[in-house]
Amino acid sequence: MYQRTHETDASAQLRLGAGNSVTGLNAHGVVVVCRAKQEIFAAGAMALYCYKVLDGGIRVLKVCRDGRRQILEFLLPGDLLAFGAGDIHATTAEAMTRTTLMRFPRRRMEAMLETDSTLGLEVRKTLSSQLLLAQCHILLLGRKSAEERVASFLLLYAERQIAAAASSDRPMLRQDIADYLGLSGETVSRVLNQMKRQGLVELPAAANIRILDRSSLETLEGDDWERPV
Amino acid sequence: MYQRTHETDASAQLRLGAGNSVTGLNAHGVVVVCRAKQEIFAAGAMALYCYKVLDGGIRVLKVCRDGRRQILEFLLPGDLLAFGAGDIHATTAEAMTRTTLMRFPRRRMEAMLETDSTLGLEVRKTLSSQLLLAQCHILLLGRKSAEERVASFLLLYAERQIAAAASSDRPMLRQDIADYLGLSGETVSRVLNQMKRQGLVELPAAANIRILDRSSLETLEGDDWERPV
């Protein structure tokens, strides 16, 4: 809960370019550090703060009564969290590894939106690109086979993780991938190892995936759309 | 392509309240009428316009190379379409029935956002609530059984359709429901008829569904979240 100048912010800026600096808000931010698996906020709680990821990784998810889990998105350094308009969080956010965040009071953010149209543009761009990602996610879950889902996932996160690799070793468990893709952990494991046998990927250490044959994966993905920013 | 004063606008206003009037933009809107099944824009096309639905209904969807279809949302009178920040449409929009739209030039809308913070708020609220809906959709597609999906769908659209019933008879084909729920048309038919045998719904005419036992459906839905606005 202590103020700190943001050492890690430089790498964060690097990812999404200068445009995504949450302009004037930085002055009102507080740096918060979360340990692995710590909950940042829970579904149903008052949305008092919004966040920017500086270092580490976050999963955003929904849970059913009976424990079924669906991950909605993985956030990496540079990404914004909880900039929606709702006063109550509809999702839960958890740190995947030790994670550093910049935290902003939502009331102050909304006040700034009244006058600062640049901030407004940033927020709109964030919401827009989250929506585009969600739409691709919907197509994936609704109409793709297990193999296509894994291929899509690898291609989507490959680029991002290269950029985030500096900050931490790929913090992505099989079960997290499964809960993102709407599959079981076993199925993800099977598909990945089949891809390994076909020479499409390498699995050096567990929780570490290296793409060897990107174009074959693109064929498998069976898709049509322009990948969103 | 002719200007017209919006006769149907009153019922549209009724749905989402006075807040959702796309404030100053109305002056720059043109009323457009689409016949059933007409494409409003295609994925990949330049996003020149944004729209507000005045009457009828629209489906927004994505298609794979091999023809698999996934519907992302159904839009009803009062809903806004294509207010995202991207310059290229990532989705296709089609009229489900004869549909009346108000069409706004995006460049002008974006220009107004520079100064009009009320419009900015409206756009942010629209994007936010679309994102909430998308997140529920992701949970549904990733983790729910066919029966749970249909129950969720009925509950989600029941309220909306009561409001929209005035404008047109439920324009929803089994195949559209199936493509929204990530199921086959046959499965949707089977689940609906099973629900009918259990006295949960009535199926007076094809493409017409009446809910008889809402609370049982809520149990079936197997969910936990606060339904979004």
Place this chain on the structure above:
DNA sequence: CGCAAGCTTGACGACTATCAACAAAAGTGG
């Protein structure tokens, strides 16, 4: 009246979840 589009129903098979056992890593504490 007859055709076309959409809906229902059944039979069958494919895909993927579940269960279970084991292997491999990663912590943990002596």
Place this chain on the structure above:
DNA sequence: CCACTTTTGTTGATAGTCGTCAAGCTTGCG
């Protein structure tokens, strides 16, 4: 530094859900 425990990943056997194919049935419309 090494047993020990816990967590995570792999692999196989089995079963269930849902997609596909096909036929027949309704409904609406020309």
